[in-house]
Amino acid sequence: MKVLLPLTVSCITLALCQAACFLTLPTLEIRNGAMVPQDGCIDAYDKKKYPFESEWNTAHCLRCSCRVTGMECCTRFGGIADVQGCNGVVDFETCTYKFYSLDNPEEPCFEASETKSIHISDPK
Template sequence: MKFLLSLSVLCITLALCQAACFIKLPKAEMRNGVLVPQTLCTDPYDGTQHLLGSKWNTAHCLECSCHSGEMTCCHRYGGIAIAPNGCDARVNPDTCQYEMYRIDNPSEPC
């Protein structure tokens, strides 16, 4: 029974800690019949270019990094927000943190 309880707690903890991530692979570019490695990553949201080895935050609450032309981005707020009864969890785009608001009055915080 203790094992089942420990396993349940571990699963809940992992679910709360994970963030959504994605990887954008580089596009192969040929010049004069030779494959040219990419030296930049292009942010898919605002089109800005970033050098290999760089790390940046986007306006969409993502933390991105560029390595070997491959771009990896993860949500900065991560995990799952559990709102109390009668409340709804929303991500504040300025702070990139979850905030709780009343379902019956979305302008009022819980």
């Protein structure tokens, strides 16, 4: 229950931002009947605990850092990508965008070797 509210807030924030950063504030834990601050950060995705001043990459293409002030995670694939006539989809294996035709979702808009003008919006 202690992580449900921060996890929900983090998920909503990430969904609204689409491609950005989000901060999870530290919480207090109850130990032996007393409230004490966390001694690290718990990644909502892999449930691992990370010490303060650490950084890691998640399987969901996020770059996270744990600080006393909270855990900050940012997408590794940049801002919101826009290619006219194409739909951008995040490839979670490479943490990059792949673009497919709006008319035929199975057809790539261009090959990786082609040069294409891609507009990436910085959501900050």
